[in-house]
Amino acid sequence: MAMELYSNPEFPRQVWQPRTIVEAWQLKQQFAEQAVFVSGGTLLRTQWESGALLPPQHLISLESLPELHGIQSDQQETRIGSAVTLAACLRDLRTPALLKNACLNIAAPSIRNMGTLGGNIMSTVGDSLPALLATDARLVWFNGQNMITQTTAEWLQQRRAALLTKEPRLLLQIIVPRIAATDGFVDSFYEKLGRREAFCPSVVTIAGELHTDTENNIRSIRLAAGSAASMAMRLTDAEALLEGQQLSLRLIEYTHPLIKQQFNGGADAFASNEYRRQAAANMIAAALWSRISSQNR
Numbered sequence: 001m002a003m004e005l006y007s008n009p010e011f012p013r014q015v016w017q018p019r020t021i022v023e024a025w026q027l028k029q030q031f032a033e034q035a036v037f038v039s040g041g042t043l044l045r046t047q048w049e050s051g052a053l054l055p056p057q058h059l060i061s062l063e064s065l066p067e068l069h070g071i072q073s074d075q076q077e078t079r080i081g082s083a084v085t086l087a088a089c090l091r092d093l094r095t096p097a098l099l100k101n102a103c104l105n106i107a108a109p110s111i112r113n114m115g116t117l118g119g120n121i122m123s124t125v126g127d128s129l130p131a132l133l134a135t136d137a138r139l140v141w142f143n144g145q146n147m148i149t150q151t152t153a154e155w156l157q158q159r160r161a162a163l164l165t166k167e168p169r170l171l172l173q174i175i176v177p178r179i180a181a182t183d184g185f186v187d188s189f190y191e192k193l194g195r196r197e198a199f200c201p202s203v204v205t206i207a208g209e210l211h212t213d214t215e216n217n218i219r220s221i222r223l224a225a226g227s228a229a230s231m232a233m234r235l236t237d238a239e240a241l242l243e244g245q246q247l248s249l250r251l252i253e254y255t256h257p258l259i260k261q262q263f264n265g266g267a268d269a270f271a272s273n274e275y276r277r278q279a280a281a282n283m284i285a286a287a288l289w290s291r292i293s294s295q296n297r
């Protein structure tokens, strides 16, 4: 194998540097629970330092896997390697606007220089996830034999259904489709509510992408919400109500309770689920309201 093995007497762990995704996969199979994939290591390090997780004996670095790097874009979609850092996503002109907005709201610049989009997704509560749901992004996985593509929504649904099951696959790429708006407008919004202005975990994060015509009729809409205490989810009840309708104050009034009912924001020491539901509904209602022309308000 072309991979390298590093050892450091001050950190008695073995750090593997596979050169291919097959090598990375085989190492994980060989060492199983004694090994972990490491991208930027920003989340893992926090978990190890806080004692939430014990550092395993083998760390499998994803740094040298070409499939996990780079951003490519064409008319249909943008493909982002899972090991692309949040800072690189922010810098790159090809990163979709909604995802860029999400990256800007994650941690501080020093963490964004190390932390990756893949690591953020794999945390299952990362602030990129509402943006990826709202853009209907797809995730490309490697399961040791094949590459498998599934939507972010499908994956999160699976993770929610089997809450204790770990994801064994290697995340290779994130594909964000482009909406071809030959007529009308494509618009998006993203907002994170924290306990202070910046650099803190999300109380609620919301995102939306909508395609409207010149009369402000909604052709299609995707809405999503998440928090640091729960996996992000699509708000399909509100989407179904809004689709095909003209955006109006009355419509938003009907939408608000549907969001509150469907969103599960989770609870922790800082905010109850009820508070997060209310906040998500208010934030999305405000984002939609700001898109109604002033004479229709």
Ligand SMILES: Cc1cc2nc3c(=O)[nH]c(=O)nc-3n(C[C@H](O)[C@H](O)[C@H](O)COP(=O)(O)OP(=O)(O)OC[C@H]3O[C@@H](n4cnc5c(N)ncnc54)[C@H](O)[C@@H]3O)c2cc1C
Pocket (backbone or CB within 6 Å): 036, 037, 038, 039, 040, 041, 042, 043, 044, 045, 046, 062, 068, 082, 083, 086, 105, 106, 107, 108, 111, 114, 115, 116, 117, 118, 119, 120, 121, 122, 123, 125, 126, 127, 128, 169, 170, 171, 172, 199, 200, 201, 202
């Ligand atoms: C001070 C601080 C502030 C933070 N603020 C925020 C915030 O505001 N919002 C937010 O969302 N997060 C925040 N985080 C969490 C974290 O930094 C980010 O989620 C970051 O994007 C994680 O990426 P990483 O590459 O460092 O992941 P890692 O720590 O390398 O990995 C995280 C998890 O993903 C797995 N993994 C990584 N890459 C892959 C892959 N390609 N395939 C399969 N599994 C993989 C790892 O095994 C591990 O379980 C913060 C962290 C710190 C320390």
